[in-house]
Amino acid sequence: MACRTEAEPSRRPLDALACTSTEECPTAPTGSHSVCMVSDFFYPNMGGVESHIYQLSQCLIERGHKVIIITHAYGNRKGVRYLTNGLKVYYLPLKVMYNQSTATTLFHSLPLLRYIFVRERISIIHAHSSFSAMAHDALFHGKTMGLQTVFTDHSLFGFADVSSVLTNKLLTVSLCDTNHIICVSYTSKENTVLRAALNPEIVSVIPNAVDPTDFTPDPRQRKKDMVTIVVISRLVYRKGTDLLCGIIPELCLKYPDLNFIIGGEGPKRIILEEVRERYQLHDRVRLLGALEHKDVRNVLVQGHIFLNTSLTEAFCMAIVEAASCGLQVVSTRVGGIPEVLPESLIILCEPSVKSLCQGLEKAIAQLKSGELPTPEKIHGVVKTFYTWRNVAERTEKVYDRVIGEAVLSIDQRLDRLMSHCGSVTGCIFALLAVFNILFLIFLRWITPDSLIDVAVDASGPLSSWPLPQCSPRDKMNPHSNEDSET
Amino acid sequence: MEDERVFSDICGGRLALQRRHYSPSCREFCLSCPRLSLRSLTAVTCSVWLAAYALFTLFENSVILSAAIFITLLGLLGYLHFVKIDQETLLIIDSLGIQLTSSYASGKESTTFIEMGKVKDIIINEAIYMQKVIYYLCILLKDPLEPHGISQVVPVFQNAKPRLDCLIEVYRSCQEILAHRKATSTSP
Numbered sequence: 001m002a003c004r005t006e007a008e009p010s011r012r013p014l015d016a017l018a019c020t021s022t023e024e025c026p027t028a029p030t031g032s033h034s035v036c037m038v039s040d041f042f043y044p045n046m047g048g049v050e051s052h053i054y055q056l057s058q059c060l061i062e063r064g065h066k067v068i069i070i071t072h073a074y075g076n077r078k079g080v081r082y083l084t085n086g087l088k089v090y091y092l093p094l095k096v097m098y099n100q101s102t103a104t105t106l107f108h109s110l111p112l113l114r115y116i117f118v119r120e121r122i123s124i125i126h127a128h129s130s131f132s133a134m135a136h137d138a139l140f141h142g143k144t145m146g147l148q149t150v151f152t153d154h155s156l157f158g159f160a161d162v163s164s165v166l167t168n169k170l171l172t173v174s175l176c177d178t179n180h181i182i183c184v185s186y187t188s189k190e191n192t193v194l195r196a197a198l199n200p201e202i203v204s205v206i207p208n209a210v211d212p213t214d215f216t217p218d219p220r221q222r223k224k225d226m227v228t229i230v231v232i233s234r235l236v237y238r239k240g241t242d243l244l245c246g247i248i249p250e251l252c253l254k255y256p257d258l259n260f261i262i263g264g265e266g267p268k269r270i271i272l273e274e275v276r277e278r279y280q281l282h283d284r285v286r287l288l289g290a291l292e293h294k295d296v297r298n299v300l301v302q303g304h305i306f307l308n309t310s311l312t313e314a315f316c317m318a319i320v321e322a323a324s325c326g327l328q329v330v331s332t333r334v335g336g337i338p339e340v341l342p343e344s345l346i347i348l349c350e351p352s353v354k355s356l357c358q359g360l361e362k363a364i365a366q367l368k369s370g371e372l373p374t375p376e377k378i379h380g381v382v383k384t385f386y387t388w389r390n391v392a393e394r395t396e397k398v399y400d401r402v403i404g405e406a407v408l409s410i411d412q413r414l415d416r417l418m419s420h421c422g423s424v425t426g427c428i429f430a431l432l433a434v435f436n437i438l439f440l441i442f443l444r445w446i447t448p449d450s451l452i453d454v455a456v457d458a459s460g461p462l463s464s465w466p467l468p469q470c471s472p473r474d475k476m477n478p479h480s481n482e483d484s485e486t
Numbered sequence: 487m488e489d490e491r492v493f494s495d496i497c498g499g500r501l502a503l504q505r506r507h508y509s510p511s512c513r514e515f516c517l518s519c520p521r522l523s524l525r526s527l528t529a530v531t532c533s534v535w536l537a538a539y540a541l542f543t544l545f546e547n548s549v550i551l552s553a554a555i556f557i558t559l560l561g562l563l564g565y566l567h568f569v570k571i572d573q574e575t576l577l578i579i580d581s582l583g584i585q586l587t588s589s590y591a592s593g594k595e596s597t598t599f600i601e602m603g604k605v606k607d608i609i610i611n612e613a614i615y616m617q618k619v620i621y622y623l624c625i626l627l628k629d630p631l632e633p634h635g636i637s638q639v640v641p642v643f644q645n646a647k648p649r650l651d652c653l654i655e656v657y658r659s660c661q662e663i664l665a666h667r668k669a670t671s672t673s674p
Contacts, residue, residue: 080612080619093614111617119619451498453621453650455612 032461033399034066036122038113038139040101040132042071042089046293048317049129049154052208054083059392061085065399066460068120070113072102072134086458086465090116094134104133106140106432111443113141119455124399126150130157130167136174143177143413144436148402151175152182152206153192156314156335168195169421173429176420177413179402182206182395184315185336191314197420206394207340210320212383217326217375218301227364228259230303230327232296232318233310235266240309240332245271246353247307249279251360258284258364263299265290300325305363311351313337319346324382326375328367330359341385345378410437493652495519496620501648503655511580511666515656517646518573522566522591534558567592571645578660580667584625586642598640602667604628606636608660610653621650623657 037057041049057067062085073091081089092112097103117125125142127135130153142149151174157164175181175196181203183189193200222228229251233239244262251258262272262285269287276285291299300306306322308331315336319329323345331337332351340346349359366372408416414433418426458465487507495501504516538554570591577585583602589595606626613622623642629635643653 079614090614090619112614112619115618447497447618451494451496451649453496455619 031400032064032066033396033403034121034123034460035060035068035126035399036117036120036124036138037067037069037126037128038071038132038135039069039128040072040096040134041129042069044074044077045100048208051293052152052154053128054087055209055211055388056392056395057087058085059388060395061087061459062389063392063396064461065396066120066457066463068116068122068459070116070134070138072096072100082458086463088120088458092134097133099131101132102134102137104137106137107436107439109134109137110141110144110436110439113138114145114440114443115447115452117142117145117147118449118452121454122147124148124150124402126152128152129154130171131155136170139174139178140433140436141440143408144433144440146407148405148407149178150180150182150398150402151178152184153188154184154314156188156191156312157195159195169425171196173417173421173425177408177416178202179405179407180204180398182398184208185339187336187339188314191335204394204398206391206398207386208315208317208320209386209388209391210317210324211388212324212379215297215300215321215324215379217324217379219326219375221298221301222304223259223302226257226259227255227305227367228261228303229305229307229360230261230263230300230322231307231309232263232291232299232322233308234264235262235268235272237268238311239264239266240311240351241266241268241272243309243311243332243351243353243356244307245275247309247356247360248272248275248281248285250353250357252279252281252284254361255364260285261288261299261303262286263288263291263296296321297325300327303327304367305330305360307356307360308332308337309351309356310334310337316340320382320386324379326378328363328372330356330363332356341382345381491655493648493655496618496647496649501646501652503648503652505655505659511663512578513659513663514575514577515659516573516575517643517648517652519571519646521572522570527562531558534561563592566590567594574643574646576642576656576660578663580663580670586640588645600625600627600640605664608642608657608664610650610657611639615647620647621653622647623653 037053039049039053041047042053043050053069057069060067068088068090070090070092072094078091078093081091083089092109094102094109116122125138125147127139127149129135135151139149139151157167159165159168172195175198179202181192181198183192183203183205184207186205189200189203189205192198193203231244235241248260252260272285272287276282276287288299300322304327306319306327306329308316308319308329310316310332311334313335316331319331319337319340323329323341329341329346331346331348333348334351338348347359347363349355414430417430417433420426421429457463488504490502490504493501493503500520502518504518506514506516508514534557535554538550542548542550567590571588572591573589575585575587575589577587580602584600584605586598586600587595604627606628608623608625610621611624612619622644625640625642626636627638627640629637
């Protein structure tokens with residue numbers, strides 16, 4: 001990708017404006033896709049899914065694709081915003097119901113989503129996270145509109161309790177006619193294929209990545225005469241905070257030079273505080289509360305050992321980040337964790353207090369005897385494992401494959417729904433799909449596609465934005481930097 | 487110099503854009519919507535009266551009928567005076583400022599004037615409006631306390647809501663004037 005000349009930076013948006021308004025607008029060259037990422041979870045909310053979407057989009061833009069993101073409004077942040085390199089984010093004013101997930105009626109979001117898909121000339125809809133109602137809505141509408149759909153699953157579910165039975169049913173419905181599904185680990189793929197009764201051939205595994213330049217080791221931050229164990233996770237049941245509460249007193253009693261640093265917030269924080277109170281460990285167990293992502297590295301480098309107590313995990317980003325900072329990782333053997341790091345960098349234990357204590361003792365013994373490799377060495381190994389560029393390359397292959405496939409026609413789709421999702425659910429959702437199609441026809445009659453202004457591309461081959469890393473000064477362009485309000 | 491071009495608004499309605507170039511430093515853009523059509527007026531009146539007549543046959547009270555007449559008359563007056571905007575004008579003079587005028591169907595006019603000293607820039611922006619994502623033209627005002635900040639965003643042609651091609655037309659002309667102003671103010 002060559003940089004454009006910088007002759008008249010202020011004029012460029014104008015030329016692009018002119019191009020989209022006329023008929024002979026150049027079409028995008030083949031091989032580049034217009035991708036729309038949809039998820040309820042995006043910045044300013046923090047988490048794994050959010051950073052996954054952001055990093056993947058950035059790398060796809062770098063590879064010359066057009067990417068936009070659709071999410072719901074966060075507080076006052078609504079309308080259209082631009083992030084680095086012309087990544088356009090739509091914050092739609094939809095009501096948030098529970099846990100930052102929007103309420104779904106399956107229909108109310110169609111007018112806005114359809115308007116955006118048409119104006120941005122989207123060809124692939126990439127939905128993220130099975131917890132996100134908006135992602136499922138977008139898949140449903142995308143299929144109605146005849147667009148290619150891709151779904152990335154970021155989490156594991158059970159099969160036994162009522163809530164997972166229901167979510168699994170919904171997932172079956174949502175994924176049975178989706179073109180391609182991406183999972184973050186083989187365990188997650190197995191889980192998703194079983195839950196949603198999918199054909200495994202349309203499920204790919206693309207792991208998450210970390211930015212190795214963000215997570216560099218710094219052994220000087222460590223205390224020489226102490227052993228520090230770092231735990232960074234949300235303090236919730238799924239992350240095994242209860243196990244942590246059992247481990248802390250046992251190990252603190254055994255090793256007088258042991259310290260704990262615990263980052264994260266959640267409903268289980270109270271029991272950690274109780275444990276600290278009961279065993280008088282205020283000077284040895286530090287609770288940091290919620291951490292911003294940029295602070296995570298500074299906390300990690302203070303420790304020698306990283307402990308992960310998750311009870312279920314599709315792909316654990318935290319242990320890769322910790323290993324990248326040069327820490328010895330001790331983790332539970334659940335979900336996709338065994339796939340993430342090679343044996344030499346991780347000590348795997350059963351999810352019980354006893355087993356985890358043994359694992360930690362082993363790590364402490366190794367540390368004291370100096371058997372552990374140096375942090376720099378660990379960093380050097382880990383940084384080659386998971387990079388976003390690699391993730392983007394593999395995702396691109398999925399897109400290339402998907403774009404060649406035929407979208408199911410209406411009758412095929414109804415057939416598929418009724419044959420794959422059980423007779424009752426299948427019929428209900430087939431009926432809803434028919435309603436959705438009728439609603440779309442009504443919307444097309446009210447506002448025909450020809451009345452929708454084609455948006456000016458901010459990324460992709462026809463971008464009016466300076467290409468990545470070309471000139472930081474063009475980011476000050478008034479076109480792009482204004483936040484729009486509704 | 488004056489010319490007129492026809493554009494459409496975001497709902498597909500017809501809009502006429504008149505451009506008057508008085509001098510290189512002074513231009514006027516006038517967007518006019520179609521006037522209130524007899525057909526829609528008749529349709530609304532008829533439906534109100536039919537509803538009133540239905541109620542009248544139900545309750546047999548003639549107050550309903552007279553109320554319907556008053557409602558239509560007052561409604562029409564209010565609509566023409568406060569709601570229906572026939573024309574929106576943007577007058578830009580580079581040494582003075584920008585004047586925004588909207589004239590209602592009744593003849594009432596409301597005018598806003600923005601001094602050139604306060605204007606930071608004129609841009610096209612995107613917003614979510616009802617169930618649509620639209621482009622609109624707006625004027626950015628300088629923050630008096632902070633030279634690089636923006637204190638306020640004033641949308642232009644709020645009622646007509648023209649489509650992007652029309653906005654680009656106006657945007658270009660305005661930018662030419664702003665550029666002209668910058669050129670003349672920097673070279674004394």
